[in-house]
Amino acid sequence: MHKRKIIIKSSKQNYSIELLNISKSNFKANIDTNDILLVDKKVFQRHKLSKFLSNKNIIKINASEKSKSFENLNSIINQIIKKNFNKNNKLIIIGGGITQDIGSFIASILFRGIDWIFYPTSFLSQCDSCIGGKTSINFYSRKNQIGNFHPPKKIFIDVNFLNTLSKKEINSGIGEMAHYFLVSGKEDVAYFKLRYQKAMQLNLKACEQLIFKSLNIKKRFIEKDEFDKKERLLLNYGHTYGHAIESITNFKIPHGIAVAHGMNMANFISHKLGLLKYEKFEMVKEILDPICKDYLPKNININHLIKALKKDKKNINSNIRSILAKDIGHMIVREIVVNDNFKKILYEFKRKYFRL
Ligand SMILES: NC(=O)c1ccc[n+]([C@@H]2O[C@H](COP(=O)([O-])OP(=O)(O)OC[C@H]3O[C@@H](n4cnc5c(N)ncnc54)[C@H](O)[C@@H]3O)[C@@H](O)[C@H]2O)c1
Structure with a gap:
């Protein structure tokens, strides 16, 4: 499949989306040693990502609406801070809309905002949520009540991720x-x-x-x-x-x-x-x-x-x-x-x- 690219203009920062086959070299070119990866647990296993990601800083996310909560955020931020992460490092988010919402909200508040790169893996995150810059978490049973706008730096879409969806x-x-x-x-x-x-x-x-x-x-x-x-x-x-x-x-x-x-x-x-x-x-x-x-x-x-x-x-x-x-x-x-x-x-x- 040939490469398709879109640029989104935003008052925060313009950002790009590329549709391509994500290979090991794409991960290598975009992920630095001290970056932290937030990866959907299911995607990590089903796509055998341990073979492609050499980075040691991987935090696995259990993608459920319950995970979009303050309590869960607390635990993830705690893990990030313990890894000597600083403002110049990036968050790399690999997963669907839930992993995105959790990760992008953290990226928007940690050190008053850090960069993030997104590899969307669900249909919904590839066709919709990856752009627009909205970040949200739930407040008890109330959906998407807390959040802001914090678009990613870059988005890479590989439709091959869709093969393992239910x-x-x-x-x-x-x-x-x-x-x-x-x-x-x-x-x-x-x-x-x-x-x-x-x-x-x-x-x-x-x-x-x-x-x-x-x-x-x-x-x-x-x-x-x-x-x-x-x-x-x-x-x-x-x-x-x-x-x-x-x-x-x-x-x-x-x-x-x-x-x-x-x-x-x-x-x-x-x-x-x-x-x-x-x-x-x-x-x-x-x-x-x-x-x-x-x-x-x-x-x-x-x-x-x-x-x-x-x-x-x-x-x-x-x-x-x-x-x-x-x-x-x-x-x-x-x-x-x-x-x-x-x-x-x-x-x-x-x-x-x-x-x-
Ligand atoms: N920020 C935004 O602009 C925005 C826009 C729309 C929706 N959303 C939010 O996104 C969420 C829904 O997104 P979603 O449907 O991607 O949810 P999700 O992240 O929970 O993914 C759905 C399920 O598919 C699994 N999954 C993801 N990728 C997979 C893959 N490649 N193979 C196998 N399983 C995979 C996940 O583990 C999960 O079980 C909602 O919380 C919604 O509020 C956010």
Whole structure:
């Protein structure tokens, strides 16, 4: 596969993403002796990374939402400091979005900020989270409540890492990716439709094409609105409802699959509020079904869902800030008042589409 490169412009520092086959020489060229590596434990084992990484400073991360906590941070920072790490050394992060969120948050606060390089290994981290500079940890069951912006210096993507992902994690990545194409417009949705089922079968060429395209769509939004104040808010399409589903199912539904359900929910609400034609809701649902229909949230309690929706950090007062759809590629920001009509819509959605 030939090399593809993207540069992201950021007010903090511009940074690059290269899509390539990561070889031993890439690690050698980018990792210095005193750098510290935070590596997803599973990736370390499945890709036999001990053969490629000669560096002694390796901290293995157990990637779970519970690990994105203050307690875990404390223990990792303690290990880093004990290794005589200083401000001129870098953190090298190898793993998915969770390892990234933990590592990048540490990189942003340690010694008032150190450099980090990222080798994303999950679908979701390759097509989405690796760019944008957001760092986050959870606060008890509240997701991504604490964080800041601290982009990496460089990102290297190798789609061969995807070979060891479970079916559920592949679908999660494709679910997250889908929202970029749907927000972007009809032409990009057609591009996605031609390739996403192949990517779900791990056709690496299709994976690479979709990853490259979705990163370029995200680039458009984050370069216009780096700090999530205007245009970038539209990228929360599916996320308000997705985060609430993740939270009330105790994270049993992985992020990107929850986002796919969340997009269906947002579209259904949009239709019920007179914004979106029913055919458009159905059309998008047909695209999303192969990604999420085998992973339905079991028996959700609508009152719990509303409680979780109300905790979203982007809300305004007690209203729910939602990204709704008027069409494919035409999303709007709406404040939703939680009233009987809204509850009725959620109950109807559950009855029709979360039936097991
Ligand atoms: N910072 C951001 O901008 C941003 C954006 C989107 C999502 N996120 C966060 O990312 C997280 C989800 O990301 P994720 O799905 O990558 O989670 P993850 O890091 O937990 O990876 C998912 C699972 O796949 C495993 N894994 C990773 N790479 C693998 C590989 N190559 N082979 C086998 N197993 C592998 C992990 O060990 C884990 O079990 C969430 O916490 C979400 O909030 C952050």
